[in-house]
Amino acid sequence: MANTLLKFGLPLAIVAFLYQAVLRDLIFLTIGVGKTIEPISNFPYTCRRIEDPRLSACEDMFLSDATRQLFLACSEPSARPQWMPNVARFNHSGRSMNDAVIAMDIDKPIGKGSFEYRVLRTVSYPVEKHDDANLHLVGMTGNDSPNTIELLLVNNKPSRDPHTGTILDNEAQGANSTIEKFITGPAATTMKHISTHHHTRIATPNNIATAPGISGFYITNDHGLHKTGYMHTLSQVFGLGDVTYCDTSTTGETDCHKLAGGISFPNGLLYHPQHNLLYVPSSANGNIRVYRPSFTAGSSIPTLTKIHEIHIPYPIDNLSLDPHTGDIYVPCLPKALEMMAGFEDPYNAFPPSTVLRVRRTGDLDGQGQMKYEVEKVLENVGGKDTPLPGATTVVRDGKTGRLFLSVGLGDPPARDRAILV
Numbered sequence: 001m002a003n004t005l006l007k008f009g010l011p012l013a014i015v016a017f018l019y020q021a022v023l024r025d026l027i028f029l030t031i032g033v034g035k036t037i038e039p040i041s042n043f044p045y046t047c048r049r050i051e052d053p054r055l056s057a058c059e060d061m062f063l064s065d066a067t068r069q070l071f072l073a074c075s076e077p078s079a080r081p082q083w084m085p086n087v088a089r090f091n092h093s094g095r096s097m098n099d100a101v102i103a104m105d106i107d108k109p110i111g112k113g114s115f116e117y118r119v120l121r122t123v124s125y126p127v128e129k130h131d132d133a134n135l136h137l138v139g140m141t142g143n144d145s146p147n148t149i150e151l152l153l154v155n156n157k158p159s160r161d162p163h164t165g166t167i168l169d170n171e172a173q174g175a176n177s178t179i180e181k182f183i184t185g186p187a188a189t190t191m192k193h194i195s196t197h198h199h200t201r202i203a204t205p206n207n208i209a210t211a212p213g214i215s216g217f218y219i220t221n222d223h224g225l226h227k228t229g230y231m232h233t234l235s236q237v238f239g240l241g242d243v244t245y246c247d248t249s250t251t252g253e254t255d256c257h258k259l260a261g262g263i264s265f266p267n268g269l270l271y272h273p274q275h276n277l278l279y280v281p282s283s284a285n286g287n288i289r290v291y292r293p294s295f296t297a298g299s300s301i302p303t304l305t306k307i308h309e310i311h312i313p314y315p316i317d318n319l320s321l322d323p324h325t326g327d328i329y330v331p332c333l334p335k336a337l338e339m340m341a342g343f344e345d346p347y348n349a350f351p352p353s354t355v356l357r358v359r360r361t362g363d364l365d366g367q368g369q370m371k372y373e374v375e376k377v378l379e380n381v382g383g384k385d386t387p388l389p390g391a392t393t394v395v396r397d398g399k400t401g402r403l404f405l406s407v408g409l410g411d412p413p414a415r416d417r418a419i420l421v
């Protein structure tokens, strides 16, 4: 019996587990079986692409409503498949040396549907032995105000020997990801470096969230502490991604603590100031986890209590907030495998995209549950002439109702971003 169990039971158990954990998500979420994808003409938007090679592979965006600038963290599409530590690409010789934050004036249209923009020069970024002269951008967030805008960026630089500066075997070691803080202002042309945050718990940072009145920041580690190897791969199956908080209240110190785990590929998290809640999406199995942060007296590290999970049957990328309405905009990847094909071959893949809006409609229902309404605001079937390739970030300008979409992975220059008016 025991033998038979071992012979058949165990593999069956493993297959069943894999089906549960991987295949079900893969079939129903990642491949997108059973999803009807609607054409863009069903939605009340007119879309256009901004065709500009400098505005390509923009992984993330931050809208400064106070100064009417859209900040974009841009790279080069051809470099993404070579160097993208978040998805285990470690060919450092193929990394982009042109990543930059771009400030776009969204109220100053020019040319064929574009806007005035400036490529921000970094000031006081300390280029030491263990640094590249330029940043390697992925996720970004900011704190907005009329005179000063604080930008927090994920910087995926290669690991180097701290004494000689020689690049180490990053395939084995993983990248040396840091969070960089800069400040900039209205009509920005430069951004001034304030601090570098480096910690073992800043391991596979995907994105960052800040909140008013706290002296630190939240990040998602999309693969937990597993930077490389088979545990990096398996971390998605076993849900080893986490939410980590880094306290910076002691000058010069970065003190990071894991607050929540068990998440498969957590991505662009969002702190919602009106709700005082942290929303954490998954790029592997969908849904948005809702956490309430709380601080106890005498501690600068919050705790997170999970209070809800918003059902969204799509892999999700970065969340963004419309500060005017409090709605959350959610870019989804209805066909994630096509998205991955786009990553490998950026010039020949045209995946569809979906944008959802999540609106809180009530505090608590009879079961003590939060109430949310999820609505599709835009969709696009994909294809060669699509104005909207699979979008990784969507930002809504509450003042004008426009949506700005960008594609971070492998978007060709001709299809970098779509502006919807």
Ligand SMILES: *[C@@H]1O[C@H](CO)[C@@H](O)[C@H](O)[C@H]1NC(C)=O
Binding pocket: 082, 091, 093, 094, 095
């Ligand atoms: C690594 O990147 C370089 C530069 O783009 C390229 O020439 C090389 O073929 C890449 N190596 C691998 C193993 O893909």
Ligand SMILES: *[C@@H]1O[C@H](CO)[C@@H](O)[C@H](O)[C@H]1NC(C)=O
Binding pocket: 130, 158, 159, 160, 161, 162, 176, 178, 196, 198
């Ligand atoms: C990683 O970056 C930090 C902060 O810039 C630096 O102190 C450290 O030496 C670097 N480590 C490696 C292995 O590159």
